[in-house]
Amino acid sequence: MPRLAPLPRLLPLLAAALLPACHIGGGDRSWSFPDQVDGVDVRLSNGSITALPAPDGIVRIDWSGGGLGNQKIHPDPVVTDGVVWLDALCGATCGGDITVWLPPGVDFSAQLDKGDVAVELPARADLRACAAMGSVWLEVPAGAWDLQVDVGVGELWVEGVNHDPTSPERIEACVATGDLEILGT
Numbered sequence: 001m002p003r004l005a006p007l008p009r010l011l012p013l014l015a016a017a018l019l020p021a022c023h024i025g026g027g028d029r030s031w032s033f034p035d036q037v038d039g040v041d042v043r044l045s046n047g048s049i050t051a052l053p054a055p056d057g058i059v060r061i062d063w064s065g066g067g068l069g070n071q072k073i074h075p076d077p078v079v080t081d082g083v084v085w086l087d088a089l090c091g092a093t094c095g096g097d098i099t100v101w102l103p104p105g106v107d108f109s110a111q112l113d114k115g116d117v118a119v120e121l122p123a124r125a126d127l128r129a130c131a132a133m134g135s136v137w138l139e140v141p142a143g144a145w146d147l148q149v150d151v152g153v154g155e156l157w158v159e160g161v162n163h164d165p166t167s168p169e170r171i172e173a174c175v176a177t178g179d180l181e182i183l184g185t
Helices: 007-021
Strands: 023-033 039-053 059-069 078-080 083-088 094-102 107-120 127-140 143-153 156-159 161-163 170-184
Touching (some): 039 059, 143 156, 161 170
Parallel strands (some): 039 083, 039 094, 143 161
Antiparallel strands (some): 023 059, 059 094
């Protein structure tokens, strides 16, 4: 009876045969938008989305991520009608971290399947942040906002912000499973 090769000897051969169809990682990328931008909309499958005040007044997006599977994730932003769109939706086996640097007055929207969204809005602007599973933390200028919030399973904390449906700026925030905190400073 022929003797079978031991499994440890077969693993490198299997890996060599399968790796051309499998990608791990994706790398880091950054983009700057020195022209006038009215809004930024980012979408991500897994990981974190963070928005911070831009120190130089220019919208900048930093991406660090990748995936595990048969598809590389290398998102590229698109500018349409003054809005920067970055779509990094890619399924359950990929994701990353997105950091957006926002100048005052730029609208911001974030959609995340799994992970955390943290936004520090430098000035009043429309804000939308939702996570299917994870947490959403928003720090905004204190005062009256048109608030639209929804938490399926989890906790909701609102401090320093009150609801006024006539406010020109809107906060739309939602979490299906997780916590939502809105802090007015």
